Amino acid sequence: MADFETPHRYDAHRAGDIETHWQAKWIADDAFRAPNPGDPGFDATRPKYYILDMFPYPSGAGLHVGHPEGYTATDILTRYKLMRGFNVLHPMGWDAFGLPAEQYAVQTGVHPAITTRTAIDAFRRQLQRLGFRYDWSREFGTIDPDYYRWTQSIWLRAYRSYYDASTGRARPIAELESKIEKEDRVISFTVDVGDGKSQQSEQKWSACTPLQQQSHLDTHRLAYLGVQTVNWCPALGTVLANEEIIDGRSERGGHPVFRMPLRQWMFRITAYAQRLLDDLDLVEWPESTRAMQAAWIGRSEGAEVRFAVEEFGDLTVFTTRPDTLFGATYMVVAPEHPLIAWTLARGERKDLSQYVEWSRNRSDIDRQAESREKTGVSLGISARNPATGELIPVWTADYVLMAYGTGAIMAVPAHDERDFAFAKRFELPIRCVVAAIDASAWTGERATSEPGIACNSKNDRISIDGLSTSDATAKIIEWLHSCGRGLRRVNFRLRDWLFSRQRYWGEPFPIVFDERGMHFPVAESALPVQLPSLADYAPVQSDHPVPPLGKAKEWVHTTAGEAGVDPSMLAPSTPVRREINTMPGWAGSCWYYLRYCDPKNSSRFVGKDAERYWMGDRGVDLYIGGAEHAVLHLLYARFWHKMLFDLGEVGTPEPFAKLFHQGMITSFAFERADGSLIPTDGVREEAGTWREIGTNELVTRVIAKMSKSLKNVVTPDEVVEEYGADTLRLYEMYMGPLADSKPWNTRDIAGVFRFLQRVWRLAVDERTGAVLFAREANPDIERQLHRTIHKVAQDIERLAMNTAIAALIELVNVATRPTQMKDPSDGGLTVDQMRRFLCALAPFAPHIAEELWHRIGESSSVASASWPVVDEKQLVDDMLELPVQIQGKVRARVAVPSGADAAEIEKIVLADRKVQELLEGRTPKKVIVVPKRMINLLV
């Protein structure tokens, strides 16, 4: 409350008035619009800067104070870069399709089309109240048909493309098709044989049915229909990508997930595995994120080795340790491996079929719960070890995964922990074939997987005994190759990306099926395929996937002409059914940063000129968002971008040049002696300690995530109400380093609020409202002003907003007039100094800066001012006080001219009376001088 004596004080009410006034004015003046090349007002002489916040997912709960942290940082940088003469693109929009919105809708009974719009409006309102300088004319949501029309279009491009391994890039599949047709190649394809089972077959292209031809092409398309073992989550009523599963449960909701084979739309992201790995070198990303992506891609080098099985043929394994081949005493195949079906077909094997059935129905959680006790069953057949010539037994066990490598392994129990545990459990032979480097004897108590020296590894034709692991590996691969039993191979952990979801709230696929089961794309001109409005959109909880779109019967069953299939592919009257799966939540966020460059374009997903200009040579200049997207979103978006790059649609190989993760904003909670947590309102403070209300027991303050149950959630709205948006922005940035996780402490907010009050008082008389200036510039303040502006600029560039603000506070503290000062023009800043100071403050606290800027007589916006020029001469002192160390301890300080070189400094210091006293007549044996830093005397 403004005191009656100081009616012109900067308080929460005044802050609110100032902020809403300027926010309305900025919007009315269209001040945030960033023109594109060719637009009026576009200045081609300026360099571009594209700064992007991670796509927010507007939830019904609205913003909490964690959201604006990254947004405030990008806003500061945006405003700063504009003042530095850049054309800045800083857009905002909404990622609004997907599971959370749909689940919220199911819970509340309100259609997701309505709940998402409401949530978006609330988010936008809250963001605008903080004064963020987004170009709102570029705003869109992934649920806008004008947007998802292009999401579908890009998907179609992937559908129409294949990865050409010879050139290492994506190309139109029509090229592949005409080549196969011309050469009339023998092609392989899958035929359904009923019962959901299928078979591989092959013959010449010309002899194939169109369905068989399509089945073959599907094995090349980048977006393809394939049968995969999927992660089925009955509770969510949908399948999930591997990336969406944590500890065997769904990332959202923590429901159990089961594996089952299903025909689904996939993305051939594995084709890009090597490039996705290699190009991590092109980007300026946090090391931890690059490491996580590399680990997810999971490249391993090794060999493929073929073991002969009587009558069946070759059983192929992948191994990273082919040098241990002589130690392979048994083999294991995954329960889903074709060898199992083959074995079962040859005769009744109840134990085997029971094991396979049991392991298939076991969720991943069960597997983990049972602490990895190895289970398995022998197939009762043998394979020949190509190195030893021995027949070794073949087992099946669920510790071998069908989805990795070939789904089969050679087991080397002496040198692999898992194989060792299995061999012990089932009493299988263990043979040491790698001796330790230190020549210590193998104890047989545990597997040794470290590299060493090969031993017990020779036959009539080859010996690798005595070779190091790497030499032995090279030699055995060469030998395997020469006798046709194996070859060098690189394997990736990355698997193809499952892109279908059995949910309602997502982009429909632009695809239809005819009665033969062939799929046909919807023509570009017929896009978007609109999501039909469904009253009952709830997922169907069941043991088998039932997509809710199936309920839109009239929409599903249509004709090729109605659906928009090119008449040259299918006659318009042909009855077809639409694809009823939808795309996953990730789809829309894979390319939104491109759409921002040219959001209204109705003929392309992004205009070429706009894309070339804003994306430049390296893509988005700075991308800020949470580390939780380190793998999923960032990997998917890179993959889409690379496809578009190959197809000539975008100009950069990578989408995001520089990435930065802001830390999490946590909160305080209180912990009892037994470790249980107490909500914030159940505790009172008493002389620096905290006691639980009621029991009066001492509790300790701990850092915890903000959560409803702990009653420690803080929303931007309440902070804005109490202090204003500028204070909130300042506090969020002042808390600590942007990258760190830091606790919200409501008590500390007062500090930055008081700072803004001092800024205000520096320029405005609180009693009269008159503007105040110093009559003349104080040279010390002038010097510090230059230094402050210099430091603020440097700190913003490295996103160290906290120290930039500290520098601004220091300056204001120095310039503040003492209460006793009778004539305000005896202190403070001159109008010219005030102008420059406000420029430096404006990126952080744009509203108060704008208000004062106008009060001191400026008419245009402070945001369009140029960043103040710093006089280099003001940054250096004439004299420096150097610490003088004797034996490495600071004992004195000596003033030296700042330009003095080492010899001069030594002379001055040794001549100093205090130094001579401390030396007591001793002569230094050694003198270390670091100009501008310190001097160290050793006696």
Place this chain on the structure above:
RNA sequence: AGGCCCGUGGCGGAAUUGGCAGACGCAGCGGACUUAAAAUCCGCAGAGUUAACCCUCAUCCGGGUUCAAGUCCCGGCGGGCCUACCA
């Protein structure tokens, strides 16, 4: 279990490249103003010792490299994140 990151006053943090540890803010203490309080302004403020200066100790613990270590290296302890049968 493995990989990565982190550990600085009562609290949030600063120290950008190995060079004066603790900037700035919160909380605290003292003073000025006031009849008084709030607000404001001016100071103090790592710990020990001291009237004060000095001095000693101090960046989780223990070693090491260096003229010099919060910063680099090795080994512990504590916390966080990621991965988790990937052959």
